[in-house]
Amino acid sequence: MATIDYKQDYLTQRTGDPFADTGAHVIQLMQEKSPEKTILQLIEEATNIYVRNWGGGINAFFLNSKITQPAFLGERKKEESMAYFQRLLSNEEPYEEGYCRILGQKTKLFSTGRDNHILAGSGTFINFHHGYQEGLKVAKEVIIRMFFVPLGAIQLGKNIAVIGSNLEKVEALFVEDIFKANMVEVSHKQAKGVLKSDFTNPANALFEFASKSLNTSKVVIEEDDQVEIHLYHFTNFGASPEVNLYCFSARLFAFYRKAMKINYRSIWQSFVNDFYRNSKNSGAVYNNATNQYELEVKKEKKNFEYQEYRVWFNVIYHKLLRNQSILKNFLYWSSNKYKQQAVFNIWPVVELYQTQLHNMKKTTLDKIRQIADYLIEDEDKIKRRLNRLRLEVSNVYQLKRFLIQTIGDHYQEKQPARPLITLEEFVDDLFPEGTYGLEIKDLLMIALYERLCEKNIPVELEGEDVLEDDRPNFN
Amino acid sequence: MKTYRVDISSWTASFRYPNLISGLQPTLEVPPLSTVLGLINAAAGQYLEHEDLIIGYYFEFAAKATDLETIYMIEAGKNGQGSNSGKSNVIQREFLFENRLSLYCADSKIIDFFREPVFPLLLGRSGDLASVEQIEEIELAEIDHAEKIRGQIIPLKGNFLPGVIQALPKYFTNTFPRQNIGTEPFSVIRYNVFDLTTKIAAFRDHTLQKDGVDIYFHHFKL
Numbered sequence: 090m091a092t093i094d095y096k097q098d099y100l101t102q103r104t105g106d107p108f109a110d111t112g113a114h115v116i117q118l119m120q121e122k123s124p125e126k127t128i129l130q131l132i133e134e135a136t137n138i139y140v141r142n143w144g145g146g147i148n149a150f151f152l153n154s155k156i157t158q159p160a161f162l163g164e165r166k167k168e169e170s171m172a173y174f175q176r177l178l179s180n181e182e183p184y185e186e187g188y189c190r191i192l193g194q195k196t197k198l199f200s201t202g203r204d205n206h207i208l209a210g211s212g213t214f215i216n217f218h219h220g221y222q223e224g225l226k227v228a229k230e231v232i233i234r235m236f237f238v239p240l241g242a243i244q245l246g247k248n249i250a251v252i253g254s255n256l257e258k259v260e261a262l263f264v265e266d267i268f269k270a271n272m273v274e275v276s277h278k279q280a281k282g283v284l285k286s287d288f289t290n291p292a293n294a295l296f297e298f299a300s301k302s303l304n305t306s307k308v309v310i311e312e313d314d315q316v317e318i319h320l321y322h323f324t325n326f327g328a329s330p331e332v333n334l335y336c337f338s339a340r341l342f343a344f345y346r347k348a349m350k351i352n353y354r355s356i357w358q359s360f361v362n363d364f365y366r367n368s369k370n371s372g373a374v375y376n377n378a379t380n381q382y383e384l385e386v387k388k389e390k391k392n393f394e395y396q397e398y399r400v401w402f403n404v405i406y407h408k409l410l411r412n413q414s415i416l417k418n419f420l421y422w423s424s425n426k427y428k429q430q431a432v433f434n435i436w437p438v439v440e441l442y443q444t445q446l447h448n449m450k451k452t453t454l455d456k457i458r459q460i461a462d463y464l465i466e467d468e469d470k471i472k473r474r475l476n477r478l479r480l481e482v483s484n485v486y487q488l489k490r491f492l493i494q495t496i497g498d499h500y501q502e503k504q505p506a507r508p509l510i511t512l513e514e515f516v517d518d519l520f521p522e523g524t525y526g527l528e529i530k531d532l533l534m535i536a537l538y539e540r541l542c543e544k545n546i547p548v549e550l551e552g553e554d555v556l557e558d559d560r561p562n563f564n
Numbered sequence: 565m566k567t568y569r570v571d572i573s574s575w576t577a578s579f580r581y582p583n584l585i586s587g588l589q590p591t592l593e594v595p596p597l598s599t600v601l602g603l604i605n606a607a608a609g610q611y612l613e614h615e616d617l618i619i620g621y622y623f624e625f626a627a628k629a630t631d632l633e634t635i636y637m638i639e640a641g642k643n644g645q646g647s648n649s650g651k652s653n654v655i656q657r658e659f660l661f662e663n664r665l666s667l668y669c670a671d672s673k674i675i676d677f678f679r680e681p682v683f684p685l686l687l688g689r690s691g692d693l694a695s696v697e698q699i700e701e702i703e704l705a706e707i708d709h710a711e712k713i714r715g716q717i718i719p720l721k722g723n724f725l726p727g728v729i730q731a732l733p734k735y736f737t738n739t740f741p742r743q744n745i746g747t748e749p750f751s752v753i754r755y756n757v758f759d760l761t762t763k764i765a766a767f768r769d770h771t772l773q774k775d776g777v778d779i780y781f782h783h784f785k786l
Contacts, residue, residue: 105720105731105749106583190583191731193747210585214637214650217585220741221638221646225583255726255751313761317726323586331587339726340758448758 099192099230100128106191107253107321108207112234114264115241122272128233132174133167135237138271140167142280147239149249149283149326152203173205174236177229189228198226206235207325208332239283243267245322246289248333252298253319255339258308263298265307291320291335292406293399299337299345310346315339341409344445348438357438360405360422367401415442420531427538430547436539439532449525453518456510457529460492461536463499463509468546470498475537476551478530485526492519565704565767568675570667572603574694577625577663577687581730582744588630591658593754594623594717595687596732597782598744600667603694604674609682611738614786619669620779622715622772624755626662633657663687665694666772668704668779675699704767710778713762715755718780719748725760727751734784745786 101113119131126134139147139156145166148157155161155170176182177199184197202212202224210217212224241264242251252263267284274280288294295318302318303310310316317339323332348357363375365382373384373393382393408415419439426433436458443449464474474495482488492510499509510519519529541548579592579599600621605611634652641647665687669675678696685694717732718725734746753760755773766778 103720103749105729107729109731188737188743188745188747190733190744190747193731193733193744208584208586211637213639215640215646216636216638216650218741219743221640222741223640253729255720255724255729257724315724315726315760319728329587330585332584332590333588334590334728336728338757339760 099194099196099228100233102192103257104191104193104231106231107251107319108238109191109231109234110253110260111241111251111264112237114261115237115268116234117261118265118268119237119240129171129174129178132233132236133171135240136167136170138275138280139239140164140170142275142278143239143282146282149244149324150207150235150239150242151205152325152327152330154204157204174233177232180229185226187226189231190225191231192228194228196228199229199232200224201227201232201235203325203330205232207238208323208330240271241268242283244283244285245291245294248322248324248331249283250286250291250294251321251323253321255317256310256314259302259310259316259318262302262305262308266301288400290402290407291322291333292410293401293403295320295335295337295410296345296406297399299342300349303346303349316342318342335410337410338412340446344442347441347445353438353441356434360419360435360438361403362395362398363422364405364418365398365401365403367398370401373398409446414447414528416528416531420535423535423538427542428550430542430545432542433539434543436536439535443532447528449528450518452514453525453529454532456514456518457532458536460495460509461533461540464495464537465540465544465546467502471541471546472548475541475548478534478537479550480552482530485520488527488530489520565670565706567668567670567702567704567767568672568699569702569769570669570675570678570699571697572665572667572678572685572687572694573697574663574665574687574692576659576661576692577694578657578659578692579688582732587655589633589655589657591628591660591688592728592730592732592752593625593628593660594715594752595621595665596717596734596750597746597784598733598735599688600665601735601784603665603667603685603687604677606683606685607677607681609677614735614784617669617671617674617784618781619667619674619784620716620767620781621668622666622755622769622777622779624664624715625660628658628660630656630658659688659692663694664697666769668767668769668781702769702771704769704779707766707768707778710762710764710766710768710780711759712768712773712776712778713760713764713766713780714753714757714773714777716780717750717752718764720751721749723751723762723764725751725753725762726757727753734782735786746784 101117104110145156151157155173156166161169180197182199184199187198188195189198200212200223201209203209209225215221215223218224242249252260254260271284286294318337320335321332359377370384373382376383380395382398384391405415405418419435423435440454443454444451465471478491482491496509579595581590581592632654635655636650636652638646638650678699686692687694720729729749730752731747732750733744736742736744764780766780768776768778770776
């Protein structure tokens with residue numbers, strides 16, 4: 090019987106192709122579980138799962154393959170599949186010599202299409218390939234790797250998710266978790282198909298995965314590890330094969346790692362938890378004290394635990410993944426906390442966010458806090474100052490006028506040796522060329538709300554803040 | 565180090581993930597080495613056999629968007645030839661807007677090709693026409709542990725830098741059909757990331773971005 094040594098590099102070495110590398114991780118895990126088995130026996134084991142446990146349901150990966158082909162029923166799927174891999178291993182399938190597009194090695198190349206490769210395009214339409222070749226030409230090891238991908242991928246909503254990372258240990262962790270969950274279901278005879286994620290959207294799933302990679306003892310992420318995670322959300326099914334890429338950037342990972350540390354964690358979590366939304370449970374409000382969402386329907390109260398609402402849409406995760414600012418969300422959250430007169434301490438998280446993800450200088454943030462402290466010093470003037478900032482400052486010019494007026498007030502009131510804001514601080518810290526603008530106002534407002542709550546100073550707010558559509562639900 | 569820099573710009577660009585064919589065709593945010601070497605061949609008007617080429621490049625863009633594009637799919641006929649039968653379809657293609665490619669090479673022969681390019685220069689598809697903005701000789705400072713690695717691809721092995729990881733070719737053969745050469749995993753690092761910690765030796769071009777960019781030089785032998 091033809092076989093190849095699966096311990097050799099070509100079956101398991103890192104290629105950079107997310108699908109080939111996922112398949113390689115699965116092969117390694119199966120080999121660790123059954124070191125005595127040949128690669129053909131491992132293929133047979135996977136085939137048994139696909140055919141007997143999953144009923145051939147790997148259509149999202151392979152279109153019209155030996156397993157998903159509707160013409161083949163029951164055990165015939167397995168027989169045809171095994172016969173194909175035997176021919177492939179013994180070079181009985183048509184091949185040509187050349188360089189593999191994924192491994193980069195000069196070797197025997199075999200044609201791939203949507204039946205044995207993920208998102209390789211149809212062999213029918215030849216102008217998508219070099220020189221009208223019928224499909225991508227790759228080494229047999231790549232085709233074998235692809236076959237194992239379903240055991241290391243997860244269904245996320247309608248499509249399949251595969252995770253890639255610059256650090257192999259992070260990538261391997263994701264595959265290992267899925268593979269082991271699959272094996273548990275198979276051993277309990279509960280496996281029905283590709284493993285389904287509790288999540289339906291990639292943003293929540295990526296944050297959950299990042300959180301898991303930071304909290305597991307299986308891998309150690311060092312302080313200086315620069316971790317980036319990519320999620321390939323795809324389907325190879327039917328007439329619309331498609332792929333969407335989501336990136337959890339190294340910078341975001343570094344921020345998130347710090348936000349999940351003991352000194353930030355509870356406030357960050359409390360902030361993020363306020364921003365879950367679910368159309369089926371619209372009107373549900375977050376209760377920070379119980380860490381539950383509460384919904385009243387026809388005078389009946391319904392509570393949702395974290396395990397339930399963690400799969401709801403979360404605008405914070407959504408924005409962070411798209412590199413969009415969440416500063417407005419911090420502001421509205423602070424403003425609502427202020428209206429509730431609840432003491433909160435979001436500033437350290439805001440500071441972390443601004444320094445890590447927006448390269449803002451610590452000196453800028455310190456200066457903003459110092460200005461806020463001055464603005465609330467005189468209780469008689471707080472209301473006028475706060476409302477003026479809220480309602481009359483809507484562009485950078487007005488903000489600069491407000492700050493200059495504040496410098497003047499400070500000078501008149503205190504006759505200080507040093508102004509509240511020096512020219513250097515005004516130019517270099519608050520308004521460096523082409524940078525922050527109205528972000529400074531938002532930060533100043535956050536600092537003011539927090540300080541007013543801390544000092545228990547209620548101020549009558551005039552007018553309404555303009556809230557965005559993605560405002561959180563507050564109780 | 566004294567070297568030459570060729571600045572090339574284009575309105576649009578699109579660099580496909582080499583092994584993904586899908587209804588949404590994403591673009592890499594930095595071209596692979598094979599695209600850059602192909603660009604040199606277009607300028608030279610011939611296939612160049614590189615015995616020992618040392619080359620670096622930097623790529624930036626103003627925006628990324630998705631456009632609808634009509635594609636024509638030709639069915640296979642007998643003997644692997646294209647048939648007369650085909651059909652059209654619509655796909656979504658990502659593209660990059662307002663692009664700049666800076667090419668660094670100390671070999672004046674390579675640089676001279678860009679003074680009078682033989683074939684049109686393209687950054688991706690046939691419609692992504694590019695033009696040479698300027699060619700100049702510049703001095704780059706050597707950096708032992710590069711931090712400002714941006715707008716480039718860096719070999720994954722030994723570096724493991726954050727970025728989209730992809731198996732990318734370095735060059736293509738001069739045969740029919742063409743074959744990719746030197747495929748290996750690379751970190752594709754977009755132009756607007758923050759500083760990284762690396763052990764990579766590079767050369768800093770102070771004129772790029774606000775604080776300069778560290779250019780990694782690929783050593784390519786055919």
